[in-house]
Every structure is written in structure tokens, then in C-alpha cells.
Amino acid sequence: MxxxxxxxxxxxxxxxxxxxxxxxxxxxxxxxxxxxxxxxxxxxxxxxxxxxxxxxxxxxxxxEALGEAGFISERLISHYMITGRTDSLYTPTKIEPFTRIPLLHGREISFPIPIDSQSDSIFILSSEKLELPFNPSLLKREVRRGARIFEGEILHLEGMRITPHGTPEFTFSRCNYSAYATLTLTLRKEIYSRFSRRRILNKYLLSFSDSISGGFAPQAMGCSCVSLFRDQAGKLHIAIAKRSTEVLNGHNRRGVVPNFGAEAHTLARRRSKYSLILYNYLKEFVEEFYDLEEVVASASARRADPDWVFHLPESFSLVNQVNSGKVQLTCLGMAVNPVDGALNFAISAEFSSSEFFENLRYSVKSNWEFDSRLPGSSPIEFIELGSDLIDQWANRGEIDPVSLFAIDLARARFEGS
Structure with a gap:
């Protein structure tokens, strides 16, 4: 111590x-x-x-690479080979190399069907508007990747039936575009994923009849329009453009002009004097050939009649062609696109006036939807319907499937004319 x-x-x-x-x-x-x-x-x-x-x-x-390489199309072809449903896909007969493209072809209905300029003979538009759920974060992510996604409406397929006369009848209602964009991005994610995770594809998009059974929503109404212009020599030319990286579908691939999702032809309880398909075609024509989309979008909310756009100076010559009977629209066929689930109609729009075609060449001014960086060419090109260039683009996978579908049917209908 x-x-x-x-x-x-x-x-x-x-x-x-x-x-x-x-x-x-x-x-x-x-x-x-x-x-x-x-x-x-x-x-x-x-x-x-x-x-x-x-x-x-x-x-x-x-x-950009996905669009150029056709990666999505290749994945879908592989998917239908695994499921044994390649017979549901469309096989071109007039465009080489005549290989299947990823579209569920509606062979059950007889085409072509002429489209009346005023009467909606096979299309019924419901007064109902659906507000379907959507995923804001998914849409924001796609916008950050460079896509443009707008607020607005699109038509949704409520049902289809065959009338006693053997003609089809389609009923559509309006719905929010954001729901369509969400479905598109969800399907894209499924295409990229393993087979077992493709819920919508495996359950609702195995064949044309399965896909219009109403198992998913929205099922948009799409139109791929082959605009046919006859020159002074009588040869038919079609309008083709390479879509920009800003569009939601078909980016960086060539397609027919116009190519669109249909909207209602009513505004403020007033109906257009033109039929549903013709109204949408004329409106998209003005927007895409004369760069008026933003003008139309910004002014529509302040208008009281859906046909106001056809009173713009740029629309006069086009409307005159329609009113004088020099434009004939025909529905050539239909197919469901597994990329977005849309019921897509292949439409031909034949312009008989060579003078209108010549004037269009001088006045065309494409909008943001088309790539303006192509060296040595304009954003919108006018190519002869039978040109080998179309087959070369198709062989390299540079044309989007819905446009390839429409061009092939147009070649079959106008072959030799």
C-alpha cells in the first residue's frame, strides 16, 4: 500500500x-x-x-442507337419466335427482303375501305372522356433522356364489331395522352426485360384478336399515312422523313408523313365538317409540312371551332384540293403495334394535282419531329413509290414498322399506276 x-x-x-x-x-x-x-x-x-x-x-x-439499329424490332421478333406466334405478324409482299415485321396484322377484316370526307361511316366517337392513371416519374425520366411529351388528349379504342354488312365499326373515346405515354414506356421496359417479366406482351399482345379484347388501356388510334403525290409525268411520289430523337416512338428511323395518333374532331361541343380521319390528316399535314404544330397547340385552347386551323393561310391550298375532290383517302389495312399497343391504320392519301405537288416542294418546311441533320438531303423527302431506295432502307432496318406496313400496302394497291 x-x-x-x-x-x-x-x-x-x-x-x-x-x-x-x-x-x-x-x-x-x-x-x-x-x-x-x-x-x-x-x-x-x-x-x-x-x-x-x-x-x-x-x-x-x-x-439514337436503338432507333438506328432497330433493336426494339429485333427484340419483338425474337419474342414472337419464342411464343410461337410469328404467324400473327405482318409479312410484306411488295418490299424486299419480305421478312416479318413486328406488327399484329388484322387479316380478319377486308380492305381497302374508302374514307368519306364528311361521314364517319366506320368510326364512332363517344362523348365520354377517360382520365386514366399515369406515372409522372416515368415520363419525367423520358423527358430527361431527350423526348418531348405533351399534355393533351388521344383517342382510346373502346371496342370493335363487325356490322351485318360485313364492315368493321370502331368506337373510340378520349383519354389523357400521359396514360398512353406511360403505357408506351412500360411496354418498352418489358421489351428490354426477360421473357418472364413481359406481363402485357405475354397476356394481351400475342395476336391481333387478343390485342383488341380490351385487356389494357389506353389502346390508342394511330394512323400511318402514305401521302401520294402525282408529278407531271404521272409518277407517284411519297413523303418520307427521318424522325428526330425527340419523338416518343420511332425515333431516328424513317417514316411516312404524316404519322400520328388521332385526336377528337370536336371542340367546344362543335364537330368538324370533316370526317375523323380526314380532319386528323389535314391537321397533321399542316403541322408537319408547314411547321405549325406549336402555333396550333398554343391557340387551340382559345378557339371555339375545331376547323379554325383550316383558315390559316398555309391551309388554303390543301383545303381547296380536298373541297374540289382532288384528294382521296383510303384505309388500306390495320395492325396492332406491340411497341405502344396502338391500333394502327394504314392510310393512303392520293393527290391528283401535279401543280399542288410542285408548289408543295417549294413551300414545305418540316417541324421539330424530323431530323434536320441529314447531310445532302432535306428533312422531308419525296421518293417514288416503287423506288429501290425504299427497299434498301427497309433491308437496313431504317424504316419504322408501321410505315413499312403502310408503304407495302400502298405498293400493292397502286402497283403499275
Whole structure:
């Protein structure tokens, strides 16, 4: 006990002497740690910012590459081979290499069907508007990738029946475009995923009859229009353009002009004097050939009649062609597109006036939907219907399936004319 107490002061002094340098080391380590932490934090934030920019750039490049390579089409063809449903797909008969394209062909209905300029003979538009659920985060992510997604409406297929006369009858209602965009992106995710995770594709999109059974919503009404212009020599030309990376579907692939999702031809309880298909065709023609889409979109909310757009100066010559009977629209066929679930109608629009065609060549001004970076060519090109160039593009996978479908049917109908 006494020896321990005697040694106490010496023991204590040694602890104090040892504690001084340890405390300094801790302080130095603390300062060094703070400096390193600050530097790492700054480096980390810079690195994360750079990485996000790199990812965004890669996403845009990937989006472009997917369109050019036809990756989605290849995945869908593979999907239908696995399910043993390749017989449900459309096989071109007039465009080489005559290989199947990923569209569920509606062979059950006889076409062609002439489209009246005023009467909606086979189309019924319900007064009901559906507000369907959508995924805002999914849409925002696609916008960050470079796509344009607008607020608005689109037509949704309520049902189809065959009348006693053997003609089809389609009933459509209005719904929010955001729901259609959500479905499109959901289907795209399924196409990229493993077979077992393709719920909608495996259950509702195995054949044409399965796909119009009403198992999913919305099922949009799409129209791929082959605009046929006759030159002074009597040869037919079609309008084709390469779609920009900003469009939701078919980006970076060539397609017919116009190519659109249909909207209602009513506004403020007033119906257009034109039939549903013709109204949409004329409206899209003005928007895509004369770059008036933003003008139309911004002014529509302040208008009281759906036909106001046809009173714009740019519309006069087009409307005159229609009113004088120099434009004939025909429904050539239909198919369901597994990319977005839409019921797509292949439409031919035949212009008989060579003078109108010549004037259109001078006045055409394409909108944002088409790629203006193609060297040595204009965004909208006028190609002869039977040109080998179309077959070359098709062989390289550069034409989107719905346009390929429409061009093939147009060749079959107008072959030799």
C-alpha cells in the first residue's frame, strides 16, 4: 500500500508527459482529416456532376442507337419466335427482303375501305372522356433522356364489331395522352426485360384478336399515312422523313408523313365538317409540312371551332384540293403495334394535282419531329413509290414498322399506276 502511494507521483507525471504528444497527434490527425474530407467532398460532388452528364449523354446516344439499329424490332421478333406466334405478324409482299415485321396484322377484316370526307361511316366517337392513371416519374425520366411529351388528349379504342354488312365499326373515346405515354414506356421496359417479366406482351399482345379484347388501356388510334403525290409525268411520289430523337416512338428511323395518333374532331361541343380521319390528316399535314404544330397547340385552347386551323393561310391550298375532290383517302389495312399497343391504320392519301405537288416542294418546311441533320438531303423527302431506295432502307432496318406496313400496302394497291 505504502509502496504504491510512494510511486504515485512518478507514475502520474509519466502519464502527463505521455499525454501531451498524443494530444498533438490527435489534433494534427483531426485537422488532416478535416482537410481530406473537404477535398474529398469537393472531388465527389464534381465527380458526381460529371458522371450525371456522362450518363445523360450516353442515354441520348443509346436512344439514337436503338432507333438506328432497330433493336426494339429485333427484340419483338425474337419474342414472337419464342411464343410461337410469328404467324400473327405482318409479312410484306411488295418490299424486299419480305421478312416479318413486328406488327399484329388484322387479316380478319377486308380492305381497302374508302374514307368519306364528311361521314364517319366506320368510326364512332363517344362523348365520354377517360382520365386514366399515369406515372409522372416515368415520363419525367423520358423527358430527361431527350423526348418531348405533351399534355393533351388521344383517342382510346373502346371496342370493335363487325356490322351485318360485313364492315368493321370502331368506337373510340378520349383519354389523357400521359396514360398512353406511360403505357408506351412500360411496354418498352418489358421489351428490354426477360421473357418472364413481359406481363402485357405475354397476356394481351400475342395476336391481333387478343390485342383488341380490351385487356389494357389506353389502346390508342394511330394512323400511318402514305401521302401520294402525282408529278407531271404521272409518277407517284411519297413523303418520307427521318424522325428526330425527340419523338416518343420511332425515333431516328424513317417514316411516312404524316404519322400520328388521332385526336377528337370536336371542340367546344362543335364537330368538324370533316370526317375523323380526314380532319386528323389535314391537321397533321399542316403541322408537319408547314411547321405549325406549336402555333396550333398554343391557340387551340382559345378557339371555339375545331376547323379554325383550316383558315390559316398555309391551309388554303390543301383545303381547296380536298373541297374540289382532288384528294382521296383510303384505309388500306390495320395492325396492332406491340411497341405502344396502338391500333394502327394504314392510310393512303392520293393527290391528283401535279401543280399542288410542285408548289408543295417549294413551300414545305418540316417541324421539330424530323431530323434536320441529314447531310445532302432535306428533312422531308419525296421518293417514288416503287423506288429501290425504299427497299434498301427497309433491308437496313431504317424504316419504322408501321410505315413499312403502310408503304407495302400502298405498293400493292397502286402497283403499275
Amino acid at each position: 505504502s509502496s504504491y502511494l510512494a510511486a504515485g507521483p512518478l507514475f502520474t507525471s509519466r502519464i502527463l508527459c505521455d499525454a501531451v504528444p498524443m494530444s498533438m497527434r490527435d489534433a494534427l490527425l483531426l485537422i488532416a482529416g478535416a482537410l481530406v474530407g473537404t477535398l474529398f467532398s469537393a472531388w465527389y460532388e464534381t465527380g458526381i456532376s460529371w458522371y450525371k452528364k456522362l450518363l445523360a449523354s450516353r442515354r441520348v446516344k443509346k436512344r
